[in-house]
Amino acid sequence: MCGICGFVSKRDINRIQLKEMNDTMYHRGPDDSGEEIYELPGGYRAGFAQRRLAILDLSQLGHQPMHSENGRVTVVFNGEIYNFQDIREELSDYSFRSNCDTEVIIAAYLKWGIRCVERFDGMYAIALLDRESKEVYLVRDCIGKKPLYYWLDKDNLVFASELKPIMACPGFEKRIRKDVLPRYLYQQYINAPETIFEDVYKLEPGGILVFSGGKAETYKYWDIKKIYQERKANPVKDYGQAKDELKELLKKATAYRMISDVPLGAFLSGGYDSSLITAIAQEHSKEPVKTFSIGFHEEKYNEAKYARQVADYLGTDHTELYIDEKQMFDLVESIPRYYDEPFADSSQIPSMLVSALAKERVTVVLSGDGGDEFYCGYNIYENVAQAQMLDIPGGIVHGICHLPLIRQTGIGDRLPFRVRVIAQNRNKETKTQFGASNYIVRAGRMVKSDGYRLPCHYEIESGYGENKWQARRMLLDMDTYLPGDILCKVDRASMKYSLEARCPILDKDVMEYSFRIPHEYKFCKGDKKHILKDIAYDYIPRKLLDRPKVGFGVPLDKWLRGPLKEQLLDYSEKGYLEKQGIFDGEYVSGMIRDYIRTGDGGPATGANYSKLSWSFFIFEQWYEYYFRG
Numbered sequence: 001m002c003g004i005c006g007f008v009s010k011r012d013i014n015r016i017q018l019k020e021m022n023d024t025m026y027h028r029g030p031d032d033s034g035e036e037i038y039e040l041p042g043g044y045r046a047g048f049a050q051r052r053l054a055i056l057d058l059s060q061l062g063h064q065p066m067h068s069e070n071g072r073v074t075v076v077f078n079g080e081i082y083n084f085q086d087i088r089e090e091l092s093d094y095s096f097r098s099n100c101d102t103e104v105i106i107a108a109y110l111k112w113g114i115r116c117v118e119r120f121d122g123m124y125a126i127a128l129l130d131r132e133s134k135e136v137y138l139v140r141d142c143i144g145k146k147p148l149y150y151w152l153d154k155d156n157l158v159f160a161s162e163l164k165p166i167m168a169c170p171g172f173e174k175r176i177r178k179d180v181l182p183r184y185l186y187q188q189y190i191n192a193p194e195t196i197f198e199d200v201y202k203l204e205p206g207g208i209l210v211f212s213g214g215k216a217e218t219y220k221y222w223d224i225k226k227i228y229q230e231r232k233a234n235p236v237k238d239y240g241q242a243k244d245e246l247k248e249l250l251k252k253a254t255a256y257r258m259i260s261d262v263p264l265g266a267f268l269s270g271g272y273d274s275s276l277i278t279a280i281a282q283e284h285s286k287e288p289v290k291t292f293s294i295g296f297h298e299e300k301y302n303e304a305k306y307a308r309q310v311a312d313y314l315g316t317d318h319t320e321l322y323i324d325e326k327q328m329f330d331l332v333e334s335i336p337r338y339y340d341e342p343f344a345d346s347s348q349i350p351s352m353l354v355s356a357l358a359k360e361r362v363t364v365v366l367s368g369d370g371g372d373e374f375y376c377g378y379n380i381y382e383n384v385a386q387a388q389m390l391d392i393p394g395g396i397v398h399g400i401c402h403l404p405l406i407r408q409t410g411i412g413d414r415l416p417f418r419v420r421v422i423a424q425n426r427n428k429e430t431k432t433q434f435g436a437s438n439y440i441v442r443a444g445r446m447v448k449s450d451g452y453r454l455p456c457h458y459e460i461e462s463g464y465g466e467n468k469w470q471a472r473r474m475l476l477d478m479d480t481y482l483p484g485d486i487l488c489k490v491d492r493a494s495m496k497y498s499l500e501a502r503c504p505i506l507d508k509d510v511m512e513y514s515f516r517i518p519h520e521y522k523f524c525k526g527d528k529k530h531i532l533k534d535i536a537y538d539y540i541p542r543k544l545l546d547r548p549k550v551g552f553g554v555p556l557d558k559w560l561r562g563p564l565k566e567q568l569l570d571y572s573e574k575g576y577l578e579k580q581g582i583f584d585g586e587y588v589s590g591m592i593r594d595y596i597r598t599g600d601g602g603p604a605t606g607a608n609y610s611k612l613s614w615s616f617f618i619f620e621q622w623y624e625y626y627f628r629g
Contacts, residue, residue: 002064003028003495004076005160006048006127008040008136008211013047013170022049024164027338028078028495029053036065038074038129042213046129046136050076053498055364058261061098068106069095072132075109077102078161079124079146080502082256087119114139114208118221121256121508125203127159136211142222143370143506144192144205144483147491151200155214163340166200167626174627175199178582179453185443185615186456188344191484194454196341205483222508224478225463231515239531242517246510247535253507254280257366265290265362267354267501268316270306272529272536272545273368273377277504279314279539281366288317292358292365294350295322309544321357328353328554329563335618336625338496344618345485346554351493359497369486370505373477374514375529376522381470384432385523387422388469391431394422429459432473442612446588448581471519557610560617561596568592568613571620580623588616 003025007013018035029051037047050064064076081087084101087108094107101122108116109128114137117126123145128137138159140148151158151166158169166172175198184190192202203209206222236242254277258264266278268291282289291311295304304320311318328349339348358365372378387394400406401423417436425434440456447453458480466472494501504510517531524530536545560568570576572592577585595609 002053002078003051003161003165004049004064004078004125004127005158005165006046006076007156007158007169008044008046009156009158010043010045011156011171013037013045015047017170018047018049021160021165021168022051024168025051025160025162027498028161030498031058032060032063034064034076036074038131040131041134044214046074048074048076048127048129050078053363053500054262055080055500056100056259056261059098062100062102064102066102066106068110069097072130073106073109074129074131075102075106076127077105077124078126078148079122079141080257080500081105081120081122081124082253082259082507083119083121085259114210115221117208123502123506125161134212138203138209138211139221140203140205140207142206142508143478143487143511145487145491145503145506147488148203149195149200150203150209150216151197152216153199157211157216163195163197163200166197167340176582178447178450181447181582181619182440182443183454183456184342184344184619185446185612186439187485188611188615189485189488190341190343191458191480205479224475225465227512228475228515229465231512234516235518236516237518239521242521243531243534246513246517246531247538249507249510249513250276250504250535251280251283253504253510254366255284256507257502257504258284260364262363263290263361264364264366265292265358266316266366267291267358267368268293268307268311268318269368270303270308270310270545271368271549272533273371273505275310275368275540275545276371276532276536277366277368278310278316279536280504282314282316283539288315290358290361291316291318292354292361293318293320294354294357295320297322297324306544306547310540313540313544319357319361321353323350323353325555329559332559332564332621334496336622339488339492339622340626342615342619342622343488343492344615345489346556346614348489348493349554351489352496355494355497355499355501359499363498364500364502365494367490367501367503368505369490369501369503370482370511371529371532373474373482373486374505374511375532376470376474376519377529377532378477381473381523381528382526384473385470387425387432387434390422391425394419394425397423398426427457427459429461430455430457431461432469432476433457433461439612442591442609446583446591446612446616448584468519470523556614557599557608560610560613561599564617565596568596568617571617571624583616592616 005021015035015037022035031054032052035049040046048065065074067074081101084104088104091107096103117139124141125146125148126139147161149160158166160166177198180194192204206220208221209218266281268274268278293304293307296302331349331352421434464472464475490501521531572589574585574589577583595613599608
């Protein structure tokens with residue numbers, strides 16, 4: 001687990017400047033660093049750099065940049081190739097010098113070319129220089145566990161695990177993309193390939209970028225749409241077989257992720273996913289697994305007691321920390337430093353707190369991420385199923401409300417909220433993304449118009465080839481919300497404390513097998529995550545797991561209208577916003593003041609606008625840190 005950065009450029013970027021770029025990611029790799037610059041044909045120079053968090057082969061043999069024995073290939077790499085030992089057995093003709101997975105990447109490339117990544121099971125961001133073909137490759141793992149940004153400036157390429165090294169690169173100008181801001185305000189994150197800056201992109205999950213002769217080309221070696229259709233065509237028709245085979249794959253995936261030369265533990269919330277992964281890890285461990293959870297003094301939000309019960313049953317070495325509101329509030333100021341792009345999912349705060357707790361005892365943790373998206377765990381999936389059943393009546397209501405005579409009466413605006421949502425849901429590309437249109441309208445009005453804007457919803461649903469809305473929404477979340485929000489949140493929160501988080505449920509074989517499992521095994525008679533729960537019951541009694549999910553919401557409304565009120569008012573001051581030139585000063589100023597006064601976004605809205613206000617606040621906090629600070 002590390003941070004990487006570098007360039008291929010005709011600019012005169014020296015090693016000192018490359019080191020300055022690299023050191024902006026010190027938190028990602030405090031154990032070692034390396035920076036090298038190479039001369040290339042055509043007047044180009046390549047700079048490769050890495051900050052290392054040593055996990056495997058802690059010796060200097062794991063130092064990066066790493067080169068092939070013949071000097072043809074150079075690699076910098078962030079992440080883990082979990083099946084590297086299996087791949088290494090197929091590479092007996094290569095003379096290995098280390099015991100780390102980085103060297104396996106080099107040997108695999110020399111034997112199979114860049115398609116070698118299709119054999120990798122892991123989380124990774126890779127930059128590889130091939131002096132023979134005169135190409136530089138950037139590669140990101142299948143589901144996007146590890147981030148990888150790149151800046152294309154004419155015939156120059158700069159890449160990094162975070163935006164900070166790119167911002168520190170000589171010649172970079174921070175030009176904000178206003179077209180992505182309405183979607184950010186609504187979704188609270190920016191999904192690949194977009195970023196907050198012009199000419200800067202995220203490499204998409206499962207993506208490869210090839211840079212040669214000053215030109216870049218991208219393509220996908222692993223695409224959810226394609227893999228889903230291929231695997232779905234070969235379903236597992238017996239429930240018992242599906243359960244047994246999924247269980248074995250999860251056991252194998254967890255065992256892979258327990259390979260480490262440093263202390264390892266697990267996040268344990270007491271829910272199905274983290275409890276299952278912890279139980280499997282304990283089964284593979286000769287000593288009690290170190291587990292970590294945080295609790296809240298407010299009884300109605302506190303899940304720590306359930307995590308403790310699971311830990312006691314499994315016999316783990318459990319550590320818990322009860323936190324209060326002040327401990328969460330104190331982290332708000334640090335958000336832009338570690339989330340160096342506007343990111344407003346407030347669950348980042350408890351994620352940082354549990355990461356800090358775990359880092360006191362371990363360097364690697366297992367997590368249960370991915371269970372909800374791949375096995376139908378979110379409440380929204382129930383709503384989506386209901387919406388599909390009401391779609392035809394909703395279309396009839398929509399048609400009636402748009403008759404000229406009926407439209408003049410304004411009856412449509414007086415319909416109950418749920419009826420309006422279903423009736424307005426007419427875009428075939430966004431059928432599973434219904435919601436309050438007020439939020440979309442306001443997100444758009446907040447930003448100064450410069451022509452085209454990305455729609456707040458992802459207009460891509462027909463590409464999944466799935467008629468069942470519930471399954472379609474799950475695929476959409478795998479493509480957007482999971483990598484763009486959840487995995488980004490966990491990566492930045494854990495790496496803030498130089499902690500590596502590993503997710504067995506997001507193992508490539510597990511993900512691909514999940515597409516062979518019939519949907520009714522996942523959502524069975526209203527029971528979400530049915531097959532995953534069934535496996536968990538093999539390890540842990542039902543009475544310890546079957547309970548309503550408590551969940552914890554950071555008190556945004558209380559903060560924004562309380563201790564953060566003056567800061568929010570400063571950020572939304574009309575004169576300041578007009579000078580900034582990004583937001584509509586008059587509209588945003590009025591909206592924020594209405595929100596602070598009433599909790600609403602304006603007269604007669606009847607809705608709490610803390611979500612939009614928090615997204616705006618986080619953007620302005622980020623702007624202050626990187627533009628004014």
